[in-house]
Amino acid sequence: MNLAFGFALGKGGNAPDLPGSLRAEPRLSRWLRFTADGTVILTPGKVEIGQGILTALAQIAAEELSVAPHRLRVLPAATGTSPNEGVTSGSLSIQESGIAVRHACAEARALHLRLAAGRAGVPSGDLRVEDGTFLGPGGTAAGSYWAQAEEGLLEVEARGDVAPRPAAERARAGTAAPRLDLPDKLFGRPRFLHDLRLPGMLHGRVVRPPARRAALRGLREGPLPGDAALFRDGAFLAVLASEEWAAEAAAARLAARAEWETAESLPEEGALAEWLEAVPAEASDVIRREEPASASDPGAAHTVAARFQRPFLAHASIGTCCAVARWEGDALEVWSHSQGVYNLRADLAIVLGLDPARITVRHAEGAGCYGHNGADDVALDAALLARARPGHPVRVAWSRAEELGWSPHSPAGTVAIEAAVDAEGRLRRWRSTLRGNGHSSRPGRAADPTLLAAAWLDPPFATPVAIDAPLPAGGGAQRNAVPGYAVPSLHVTMHRALEMPLRSSALRGLGALLNVWAIESVMDELAEASGQDPVAFRLRHLESDPRAAAVLREAAAMCCWPRTPSEEGIGTGIAVARYKGTGAWCAVAAEVEAAETVRCRRLWIAADVGEAINPDGVANQIEGGAIQATSIALKEALRFDRMAVTGDAWESYPILRFSEVPAVELRLIDRPEMSPLGAGEPSLGPTVAAIAGAIHAALGLRPRRLPFTPENLAADMA
């Protein structure tokens, strides 16, 4: 958990020794409660974003409390009632929330057993729990959580003195559990925020400017369909109607009647590396480490120097962002699929000039979320429109063009690496220079709001330039920029751009997408230059990280490394990384077929996430991350001209389709005795890197530009 960066401490947040998010919110009743009718209500601060976290948290609670899983109800987070667990991001939910739930439940169980034992006149240790009922020696009934639900036992702060169940005794955590949310989604029942239908609800749509820099000069008069009405604040232009079709039709008409004065503000799409060299930037050292050179220092025998670059990327969720807001008196209620309800509330309060205590943000599920998308932005859109119609809930849903074109984007970047091995083929020196925009524009962390519409109001708010968290907090651009390999001389610097033509923020993996690929490519090149097998070369430098070596060996064994190409144009690459240097380990081997375009045919993945609470959920996340990374590696780049994002439709921002999805074989190295680590992001970097290595094996060229399209590969060859 990160206390230094963006993690709000709760009122009791003075308990540094407590595990996970109990540090921020030690009061047990904020995490769980029992009901007299036999239900456990769990109230975590982390949110379901399609990753299955609520199912895993329920498993952990059922385990520690010894209750049947069907008794668990996991409530979506809401400001005021849920612990403030910051943002659901960084593959940290199991580490932060899961560990808190585990310890809170262990303490809750102990408190309940102590009371029951006292009443039964037996020592606590003589009681056992069977599906929430307490049984004494000989099976005599001694109460239950449900009978003691009203005793107020959980109105205390955690003490951190009750050991959770040891790994060997776990019965539920560590087994495949079906997702709690999946049935609703398979039977078409209302489950998503988008399905919320409140009495008197109005539908809003926003009309975005045609350029990133634009001033609204006029609006031609004309009728709007149905009961649609216009809303305008500065250059924030929107419509409201009682039916969705009318709101959409009205927005289209209004867009055609708005007169904008536009100006160029975006860099040349084809010259991003040059733009990043020229843009004002804040330079800092990520790491600088020199071991004293010995007298027998053999010096560099082979050197590799290369620059790698990546484009801006879109989140490209299949659903579009949506929010519902309602003003009642001087209070605002917002339903949002934000990753951080408290963070969103903080920025809403700034823009609306409202005391945060008057705002309630309730989480409701949205379509797949892979980082900081437009969920927070659309919540402000809805709140602005709701303020104009007090008493009416207002639902705003984004168009596909807004989703792809106006959500925060994952920033373009470059990394230049120069590295050397000695005559013995051991790494001597490593120099990296990173350039790019920061990877976080999340709300709730700065004096100015980061929400999209805020910059278009009258008066406008300044948009803060994206930042990068410090490395101990996971980093941003520099995430995974420090190689996990032993090297005596290491220097990594970063240059965070101080201008932000496209609002940039966190997308699954952040800097790891570029950094892991670049590092693994250089490792392949050094191995080749020094005549070593790339797997053996890596293993020589992973002696201090046996779990990295283990996943690499496993992936190599799965794909029968070294693989000799069976036919022309076929190649296999392999890569490994420990996510963030502190998270899960993942190795990936990829087989590609390079014809007119590159197609990834197969992936072999080995991962170590420590204890896997729900191994099937972990497998789903790791494979899903690898398939998303395949899409990023082979297809994705945000298109734009000097005025606006032009890649705002599926035709202009294509992602992987069914026919292009590789077969995946996946193995988890089971370590139930080790701490659980997040599974959402570790596979992305190694997958991009393995595909790049496979392209080299197939074509003999080293990719230097993402995505690995025929155009970019041709440029690399030139």
Next chain:
Amino acid sequence: MALAFTLNGAPVSIEAPEEMTLLQALRGPLGLSGPRFGCGQEACGCCMVTLDGEARPSCALPAEAAAGRRVGTVEGLGTPEAPHPLQTAFIAEQAGQCGWCLSGILVSAAALLAREPDPDEAAVRAALEPHLCRCGAQNRMIRAVLRAAAAMREGVAA
């Protein structure tokens, strides 16, 4: 204008303005949640419905195109109490992550199995090609469709 058609086997009639899409009609006056908006450009499959048994996107189709026809959505496939073999198979394979794409994918898969009871993997991929899944659960979905097909051929639950 007044619009009447058959929705999941039952007759319905609504007032449908000219600019209303079939998806807006299904989610608006008809109150369904299964068909979902994804792009409005027939490019992602989230809004897939059947029109006289054939799968097609509903997001850009004028509602009036459904007049007098049979419209099917995921709500018509099965219920938790009486699931379609596809729904059983998707749960068995845990074939999904965020779930946004699922109702459209089930509609296309059901249309496939209705015309081709024994598809191979390539046929399943081809039938699902109009659908996007950003979470990367495609391999699980393909396995689930093949599992459901086998179950339906054997006349048992998946």
